[in-house]
Amino acid sequence: DSGVTQTPKHLITATGQRVTxxxxxxSGDLSVYWYQQSLDQGLQFLIQYYNGEERAKGNILERFxxxxxxxxxxxxxxxxxxxxxxxxxxxxxxxSPGNEQYFGPGTRLTVT
Amino acid sequence: xxxxxQSQPEMSVQxxxxxxxxxxxxxxxxxxxxxxxxxxxxxxxxxVIRQEAYKQQNAxxxxxxxxxxxxxKSFSLKISDSQLGDAAMYFCAYRSWGNSxxxxxxxxxxxxxxxxx
Numbered sequence: 247d248s249g250v251t252q253t254p255k256h257l258i259t260a261t262g263q264r265v266t267x268x269x270x271x272x273s274g275d276l277s278v279y280w281y282q283q284s285l286d287q288g289l290q291f292l293i294q295y296y297n298g299e300e301r302a303k304g305n306i307l308e309r310f311x312x313x314x315x316x317x318x319x320x321x322x323x324x325x326x327x328x329x330x331x332x333x334x335x336x337x338x339x340x341x342s343p344g345n346e347q348y349f350g351p352g353t354r355l356t357v358t
Numbered sequence: 359x360x361x362x363x364q365s366q367p368e369m370s371v372q373x374x375x376x377x378x379x380x381x382x383x384x385x386x387x388x389x390x391x392x393x394x395x396x397x398x399x400x401x402x403x404x405x406v407i408r409q410e411a412y413k414q415q416n417a418x419x420x421x422x423x424x425x426x427x428x429x430x431k432s433f434s435l436k437i438s439d440s441q442l443g444d445a446a447m448y449f450c451a452y453r454s455w456g457n458s459x460x461x462x463x464x465x466x467x468x469x470x471x472x473x474x475x
Contacts, residue, residue, distance in 0.1 A: 340461075343461040
């Protein structure tokens with residue numbers, strides 16, 4: 247157990263819908279990262295936050311958005327969902343940007 | 359942009375034997391980190407080993423060791439005395455030093471390791 251929690255574990259929804267994935271970092275970690283793992287794209291970085299501020303952006307679609315709240319938990323919002331958005335979404339956290347990243351168990355999103 | 363290449367989509371090893379997984383990367387940076395992550399069927403991402411680019415000594419963690427060749431931009435993982443529990447997908451990853459605070463991991467496509475009893 248890495249100490250990073252993600253909810254829900256599984257999510258099944260229809261095309262066009264909107265979902266919110268939640269991540270609670272390890273106690274004391276200020277940095278949160280979101281990654282997407284899909285069969286065709288592999289593991290891709292989406293976005294990074296540090297202490298509530300966005301630090302880096304990767305291959306995140308405009309239909310996706312995220313934020314980190316004052317209590318340091320983070321949410322990833324996916325809207326206008328398409329079949330291709332089906333993937334495993336990981337959250338990772340670290341004490342600071344230069345430290346080890348610890349991954350949560352992931353949220354499996356299935357878009358039908 | 360940095361890239362990570364794992365040229366072996368699948369590998370297999372006999373239990374108790376040794377196997378080496380290959381990884382090459384491309385970067386123009388001089389300071390960075392390299393990692394190997396393990397993803398078993400549970401899908402959890404588990405850090406296996408890390409290497410700082412400024413360190414000449416290869417990292418080791420019990421049965422896991424790396425061969426880091428900075429000039430060749432090569433970072434292979436050696437698993438000794440392979441066990442059934444080592445069967446998993448292994449990802450090589452690169453991370454910048456992080457002076458600017460931007461520190462996402464860049465992953466390779468992965469190598470699926472099977473361990474034969």
